[in-house]
Amino acid sequence: MSQQHYDVLIIGAGLSGIGTACHLSRDCPDKHFAILERRNRIGGTWDLFRYPGIRSDSDMFSFGFNFRPWNGFKVLADGESIRQYISDTAAEYGVSERIQFGIDLQQANWDSQRQCWELRGEQDGRPVRYSCDVLISCTGYYDYHQGYLPEFPGIDQFGGQTIHPQQWPEDLDYSGKRIVVIGSGATAVTLVPALAEKAAHVTMLQRSPTYVLSVPAQDKISAVLKKFLPEGLVYRMARKRNIKLHRWIFKAARRWPGFVRRMMLRGVRKALGNGADMRHFSPDYQPWDQRLCAVPDGDLFDAIRAGTASVETDEIETFTEDGIRLKSGKELPADIVVTATGLKVQVLGGMTLKVDNQAVEINRRLTYKGVLMEGVPNMGWVFGYTNAAWTLKADLSADYLCRLLNHMRREQQAVFMPVDREGCKEHESVMAALKSGYVQRADHLLPRQGTRYPWRLMNDYERDRKILLESPIDDGILNFYPRPKKRMPIAQEAASEAEGVTD
Incomplete structure (x- = not known):
């Protein structure tokens, strides 16, 4: 069983995964990366759901990527149009060929000695293995196999x-x-x-x-403005307007x-x-x-x-x-x-997460700036907004991860890990602001909130944008570690292991 090694592995080829891959392609061209997708088509949510009328529940100007604006005037787009938009974006930024389909991952384990992630799963019933320096989860937060179904009498x-x-x-x-x-x-x-x-x-x-x-x-406003102004300017204006409008409604x-x-x-x-x-x-x-x-x-x-x-x-x-x-x-x-009774929440697509073969209890961890996981090395967590268009936060998270990777390259660091030294953990989850049934049912699965930033989610696009895109990467909370002077090449490490060895 061969093992493929990458600088970065992205899990999921939906909106978040493709967006993150495009950011990497643009901002970290030196990184060798791939996308691992369980399904056989691109699109994630927008390929899974096929019911009549399926459409976005956020306006498309703010739901589209910040680097490739939505180019139509339909406010709530249908599912197939969104899937096509994701697919076209992947093709335009050259990430389509980086997707490996049908990969059902069961486990990811961080090996501190080797300073890399080791992933195990299946493809068409056959075991597959991967390794990477940095792992980025873009799996969303619900179970793709089944939705939530109460027990109905009779x-x-x-x-x-x-x-x-x-x-x-x-x-x-x-x-x-x-x-x-x-x-x-x-x-x-x-x-x-x-x-x-x-x-x-x-x-x-x-x-x-x-x-x-x-x-x-x-x-209709943008449709009229397009007759007098450049198309790109009109779409940027619409995006900025709608983001501000939604934030105003939420704050009000x-x-x-x-x-x-x-x-x-x-x-x-x-x-x-x-x-x-x-x-x-x-x-x-x-x-x-x-x-x-x-x-x-x-x-x-x-x-x-x-x-x-x-x-x-x-x-x-x-x-x-x-x-x-x-x-x-x-x-x-x-x-x-x-x-139509709701979602069944699932974290990391159901994959088991370990650090040095010890299971990570995600519901006991904090998230750092809503992007990294407390005490988990070299892992990104792309999780969108629940009080605004999902993609707004997903884009910011991907931008931040690229800043982080470029910072590590400049400083010749190999590992990052956020550490909560002040005991900031609270009991409520990262989605506690919503009282929806599916959120309440999943409270025991989700990471915790902290008492203050960067361990507490702000769900505020303007503030998040400033912090994630402008604040210093090295803040004293995010720890960095260099690579050991001697490190066995991944290919040699893999070859030295007997096939079928288990943890």
């Missing part, structure tokens, strides 16, 4: 079809069908109007409401939650028209305690007004042969039930 007696959006059948014909979509998050509000175009009727069944915000489907929601709530509910009431039943759209929490759901040109509200879709706020008593009986006693007939 589901075995249901005579129709049940589908989780994460495993959407490509050949599903739902024309003229009665459909119940269980859920109230971004997936549900996307599915309902898309399914309603062909289904007999679609009911969104939610246990509790979510804030739903209508946004323009097209950026935190400072004046009652006012922002009233404004959001007023927009829903106007979109639904007279006689709207607002209890289906009036959450019992404040804006941004959970992510907001954006719908283009109010398509969800249009479907409800047209009578092709409806909303029920209740709990399930049991599935029946013909549908779902609610605790209120109401029956919802259904031919198809879509369980």
